[in-house]
Amino acid sequence: MTSIDPADSGSWPLWEVFIRSSRGLSHVHAGSLHAPDATMALRNARDLYTRRNEGTSVWVVPAEAIMASDPDSKGGFFESPQGKSYRHATYYTQSEGVKHL
Amino acid sequence: MPEPYRKTLVRQVSQHAHSEIIGMQPEGNWISRAPSLKRKAILMAKVQDEAGHGLYLYSAAETLGTPRDEMFDQLYTGRAKYSSIFNYPARTWADVGAIGWLVDGAAITNQVPLCRASYGPYGRAMVRVCKEESFHQRQGWEILYTLSHGTEEQHQMAQDAVDRFYGPALQMFGPPDSDSPNSGQSMAWNIKRFSNDELRQRFVDMIVPQAEALGLTLPDPDLQWNEERGHYDFGELDWDEFFSVLKGNGPLSRQRLEHYRRARDEGAWVREAAAAYAGRQHQEQAALAGA
Numbered sequence: 001m002t003s004i005d006p007a008d009s010g011s012w013p014l015w016e017v018f019i020r021s022s023r024g025l026s027h028v029h030a031g032s033l034h035a036p037d038a039t040m041a042l043r044n045a046r047d048l049y050t051r052r053n054e055g056t057s058v059w060v061v062p063a064e065a066i067m068a069s070d071p072d073s074k075g076g077f078f079e080s081p082q083g084k085s086y087r088h089a090t091y092y093t094q095s096e097g098v099k100h101l
Numbered sequence: 102m103p104e105p106y107r108k109t110l111v112r113q114v115s116q117h118a119h120s121e122i123i124g125m126q127p128e129g130n131w132i133s134r135a136p137s138l139k140r141k142a143i144l145m146a147k148v149q150d151e152a153g154h155g156l157y158l159y160s161a162a163e164t165l166g167t168p169r170d171e172m173f174d175q176l177y178t179g180r181a182k183y184s185s186i187f188n189y190p191a192r193t194w195a196d197v198g199a200i201g202w203l204v205d206g207a208a209i210t211n212q213v214p215l216c217r218a219s220y221g222p223y224g225r226a227m228v229r230v231c232k233e234e235s236f237h238q239r240q241g242w243e244i245l246y247t248l249s250h251g252t253e254e255q256h257q258m259a260q261d262a263v264d265r266f267y268g269p270a271l272q273m274f275g276p277p278d279s280d281s282p283n284s285g286q287s288m289a290w291n292i293k294r295f296s297n298d299e300l301r302q303r304f305v306d307m308i309v310p311q312a313e314a315l316g317l318t319l320p321d322p323d324l325q326w327n328e329e330r331g332h333y334d335f336g337e338l339d340w341d342e343f344f345s346v347l348k349g350n351g352p353l354s355r356q357r358l359e360h361y362r363r364a365r366d367e368g369a370w371v372r373e374a375a376a377a378y379a380g381r382q383h384q385e386q387a388a389l390a391g392a
Contacts, residue, residue: 011170012376014163031226032160034169036379048153051146052233 014063015041017048019055027059035060102165106290109283111165113292114223115172118158119183122176123357125151127191127200136194143240144197150233157226164222177365179358185343186269188351195248195255195262201241203263203270203308209234210304211274219291242311249316256316263312264320271335272343274301280340305333 012034018027030049035041041060050058069077085091095101125148132148135141159169175181186204191197212231218224248259275281275297287293295303305324312319323336346354 012379031157031229032163033156036375037382040375040379048156051149051153 012036015045015060016063016066017041017045018059018061019045019049020057021054022056027057030054032063106292107165109287109290110220110223110292111162111167113287114158114162114165115167115175116182116184118155118162118172119176119181120187121151121155121158123183123187123361126357126360127187127189128197130191131194131197134194135197140244147201147237147240150237154226154230154233157229158223161220161222161226165220173365177362182347184273185346185351186273188346188354188357189266189269190353192265193258193262195245195258196266198241198244198248198259199262199266201237201239202245202311203241203266204273205234205237205241206308207270207273207304209238210300210307214294214300215292217291217294223292242315245315245317259315260317263315263317267320268338268342269346271301271304271338272340274298274304276340276343302332305335309333 013036014032014034015038016032017030019030020027030045033041033044033048035044038060042058045058045060049055081087128144128151129148132141132144135144159172162172163169172181176183191200209231212227212234216224216227216231218227245259245263248255250256275284278284278296278298281297284293284296288296309319309324321336323334325334327334345351349355
């Protein structure tokens with residue numbers, strides 16, 4: 001029994017797919033797929049991730065072009081906002097009961 | 102990530118992906134024979150969904166470090182497992198209904214809890230899959246409802262399909278808990294959230310009233326409401342048959358794999374052409390940039 005051929009789609013580059021729904025939201029990551037080029041990636045993304053009108057716009061990005069933060073060091077990386085609750089409106093309580101504030 | 106967790110998860114997710122891909126065959130077989138254009142369009146949409154589910158799951162498995170072509174290769178060479186249910190034939194149009202109602206119904210019961218699995222990419226794939234499966238289950242139920250309320254022959258055809266798929270569908274949850282040695286570990290890892298028997302019970306409780314609404318019976322003389330337990334009691338399933346099908350002796354085990362190989366082989370030229378075209382585009386752009 002022979003193994004599958006070298007032109008197999010598994011060796012095509014990986015693309016990350018982002019979809020913008022019609023609800024006025026930003027593009028949101030939907031998933032990924034393999035495709036030989038950007039045009040095919042876009043068409044495949046449409047067929048794979050928008051079969052039920054999920055989107056009005058699709059982005060495909062080569063997965064290798066994405067720089068990601070390291071999940072193992074998220075504590076240090078996101079340390080700065082910790083303890084700075086004064087950046088949130090809920091920190092200020094004196095105005096309780098005062099309208100439109 | 103601990104290695105045993107990764108390994109177990111890759112096996113679970115890839116087996117799930119393979120099941121979706123092989124699962125296109127029993128119903129794909131009926132696309133050209135669907136009784137109306139509308140039924141045909143619906144069935145094509147459903148089979149296309151199964152292909153999509155396979156791809157979501159391969160993507161999720163790939164994030165764990167196993168390349169997709171390796172998983173394809175495992176299925177192609179017969180080393181990978183997939184759900185035994187797809188080794189049963191779809192003999193009549195009513196079987197398409199029974200597959201949608203019972204097989205997809207059992208799959209949903211199994212998959213809804215997995216939407217909250219400990220591995221994010223798997224859980225997110227499950228959310229999408231479950232949303233789409235509910236259309237599958239309803240359309241299957243509706244096929245059976247239409248047949249059940251048709252002529253006497255149609256009613257009998259629907260009953261016959263349910264009689265054949267009931268047992269295998271209940272076995273989709275896997276062997277009894279007493280015979281499922283790895284379940285405890287998977288539950289501790291939260292990549293399985295309820296035991297095989299718990300899910301099976303949940304499914305039986307769900308389908309009894311659905312069968313009544315269809316006007317069909319379930320082929321189990323021991324099936325009855327147990328007031329004390331608050332659940333339906335049901336009879337012992339044929340586990341010898343289950344393990345035999347699992348070992349590759351299902352009615353269509355060989356044909357399913359052969360068909361998969363044929364489809365891959367015969368589609369090779371499409372993948373080669375797409376790769377060649379992409380290569381040429383790339384060269385032309387490089388030449389333009391260089392000029």
